[in-house]
Amino acid sequence: MHLSTPNSEVVSGSCLCGGIQYEITGQPMKRILCHCDNCRKVSGSCFTANSFLTPSQLHIKTGESLIQSYKDTKVASGNVLNRRFCRVCGSPVYITSSAHEGTIVVPSGTLDGEEARTWKPEEEFFCKSRREYLPALEGTKRLVTH
Ligand SMILES: [Zn+2]
Numbered sequence: 558m559h560l561s562t563p564n565s566e567v568v569s570g571s572c573l574c575g576g577i578q579y580e581i582t583g584q585p586m587k588r589i590l591c592h593c594d595n596c597r598k599v600s601g602s603c604f605t606a607n608s609f610l611t612p613s614q615l616h617i618k619t620g621e622s623l624i625q626s627y628k629d630t631k632v633a634s635g636n637v638l639n640r641r642f643c644r645v646c647g648s649p650v651y652i653t654s655s656a657h658e659g660t661i662v663v664p665s666g667t668l669d670g671e672e673a674r675t676w677k678p679e680e681e682f683f684c685k686s687r688r689e690y691l692p693a694l695e696g697t698k699r700l701v702t703h
Pocket residue numbers: 572573574575576577643644645646647648
């Protein structure tokens with residue numbers, strides 16, 4: 558029988574080049590897909606898939622010096638997003654918002670191992686920009702804007 562509680566679980570992740578390695582402790586506050594224009598641009602895909610965490614849950618193990626940031630000032634909400642990425646390979650690493658200091662956002666695509674495969678969103682943001690070819694997902698709450 559395994560005795561660890563969900564909040565003591567540690568999952569790890571890394572950028573494409575492997576220069577940045579991180580660990581997340583405990584469960585995310587929320588798991589979301591975002592269909593907004595900015596998330597499409599930054600990912601090069603049609604949405605991002607993000608975990609919302611408290612800052613203390615994320616621990617950058619290696620590669621802190623490789624992290625570069627881009628201040629995204631053209632956000633629909635009017636907030637400024639600080640998008641951190643690896644300056645070697647370009648992978649997104651984490652995002653903070655000027656309006657939500659207690660939240661840090663980590664893209665689930667950089668998770669490694671079993672956690673990456675079983676990650677599932679609970680909510681979808683900006684569904685007014687949702688791409689038509691995407692099938693409906695079961696169990697997500699769809700928000701038109703957010
Ligand atoms: Zn990298």
